[in-house]
Amino acid sequence: MKKDIILAGVGGQGILSIAACIGMAALEENLFLKQAEVHGMSQRGGAVQSNLRISSEPVASDLIPEGKADIILAVEPMESLRYLPMLDKNGWVITSINPFINIPDYPSMESLMKEIWNQPKYITLDADLMAKACGSVKAANMVVLGAATPFLDLKIESIQNAIKAIFGRKGEDIVQLNLDALKAGRDHALKQL
Amino acid sequence: MQKLLLLGDEAIAQGAIDAGMSGIYAYPGTPSTEIMEYVQSSKDAKENGIRALWSANEKTAMESALGMSYAGKRAMVCMKHVGLNVAADAFVNAAITGANGGLVVVAADDPSMHSSQNEQDSRFYGKFSLVPILEPANQQQAYDMVHYAFQLSEDFRIPVLLRITTRLAHSRTGVQRAAMRKQNELKLPDNLRQFVLLPSIARKQYRELLGKQEQLEAASAKSGFNRLIDGKNKKTGIIACGLAYNYLMENFTDQKLEAPLLCIGQYPVPLDMVNKLYESCEEILVLEDGYPMLEELLKGMLNKGKKIKGRLDGTLPRDGELTPGIVGTAFGQKIEKGKQTPELVKNRPPKLCDGCSHNDAFLALNDAILEYGRGRVFSDIGCYTLSALEPLEAINSCVDMGASITMAIGAADAGLVPAVAAIGDSTFTHSGITGLLDAVNNNSPITVLILDNSTTGMTGGQASSAYGKIDSIVRGLGVPEEHIKVLKPLRKYHDENVAIMREELAYQGVSVIIPRRECIQTLSRKLRQKAKVKALDV
């Protein structure tokens, strides 16, 4: 088993929480894992990405080789396309369709969606709306993670346990919110398959 | 013991805690910051009374660590690569004094300049100073090397340089801890003149340092961090330094590497191993995540030996960090990239946060300076450097920490009057104070903005040494009271603030304006914490 995942978004959108959940779940299943994070300069509203590698064998490089990623998991639609050179021919683009517009030349939603729907394998979802339905837009990143769960080769229980461990400090309500968000995203993806 | 999921930085911190370190000294800087932060929040560190506070800059940090080593205890000092420039005087001379308690210096390099002004390779500092260098290939090795480094430092009474790069620092993986070691007792150096670098003593000490080199090389051959692995295809021998090894192996997951391979993790490099590889192969490929240091040494000035491939002959790019793809290409492997990034994807550069105080300060400065024309604002390093970009385009320089005030002095001397300096609060106490003293003694016609957001913002909001002290420091340096202006950078005070700046720009001497409003990030973090405490109260 080996999954190479590019997490993409804008600084402050919570891609590191997604990485932490997948990482902890992988550890629970005794898998090897490397996760290259982005700190520093680009966290200030810039484009950020993280390389997450999980495998049943030891992982050599902290960086995913170009053209070898299995999944691009994005919390922002334009960012889902930035790292296409990293994606395997058979890879999946899984992304929220909620734009984060902080530049003047952001493309039109129409052209953006056309480009995403042009990819051979994709799942798009209105993560903000689904998170709101669960109780708070803040859980949008967990909706996106949920949509990726059918492709991760990890037990859903492991990911749920990770959410409980990571959000446990913040109280029962927050844990439930994130679990609900995870389920909403997962159900959506399973329906699209 | 279960493995811990740690960043490379955190593995180093945990390693130091477990190796019986008594104190850690650092100034923040990406990608090194998380080492100190981890120790600061570690329960083990607290229980063992490990001293862990930020220093004013890398030089003060290096010297404090040297002082702890003098007193016989183990100390670590951490910085980003350019921080070693600031600490260089102390670092180079500490090689001559040598250590007493174990002394480990961590320098975090940033090839590809993800968050830096340059991509200098700290190994050159280690070589220049004649101290041993350790260069881990992964997070586990980083952890193990810290234990080894303290021991090596005490065995040879010498500071040890641990050189890492961004990818290792900021990548997380499982790390196995070793047994915890007790801290050293207070113990003075056997020779109370060891640290007195008067020429007569320094000459002797330097000869001693030179004398240690052979044994240090022998230690490199013995430690297991340098490994020569034979291979049956003798065409190209490979030297892989530090984490270049991982990128190499990534290209050989489905096939066996048949080339002889020398992995380097410790310097000085054992000549025997290099020679064996060189003699057995037709050519050598050197993989270094940094400058082509070994490559250049191997090649020599005249390059008359066997073919040496690497960054200097175009086999690898001359600059930037290595990747699995770049290393694969060096082997003639075909890299099948995915699709190109579609053109509609636009750059999304970092920018000042919404509500950032720097934004309001520079909006006012832009208006105030209008009558003199653009191109006269010397700035420094911090979040405020982002004001160089659109839409503000407010500043004209960013070179090294502290250079704003001093460059303004020189420019004013050349006739660019008024010249303006813009410097953050943390940068001011890092290395702006001496420059301001020069300006006062020079009576330079410059206006200095000390942008006080009460934190070290760019690196994530660490405590600023300047907190609560700026006004009195400025006064103490001799800036006249009537030319020290504190203002609140908010949109609603814009006109007022512009008027104050105009007045000071017109003054033919040193004036200091202090726009003061807390960083929006640290403020909202505090508010969130307060809300949480309240929720607990009910």
Ligand SMILES: Cc1ncc(C[n+]2csc(CCOP(=O)(O)OP(=O)(O)O)c2C)c(N)n1
């Ligand atoms: C010699 C050196 N040390 C550390 C750094 C990393 N660094 C860049 S900016 C910065 C913080 C500056 O803080 P401050 O001046 O208060 O400005 P702010 O980011 O808060 O606006 C640091 C630590 C560096 N570039 N050079």
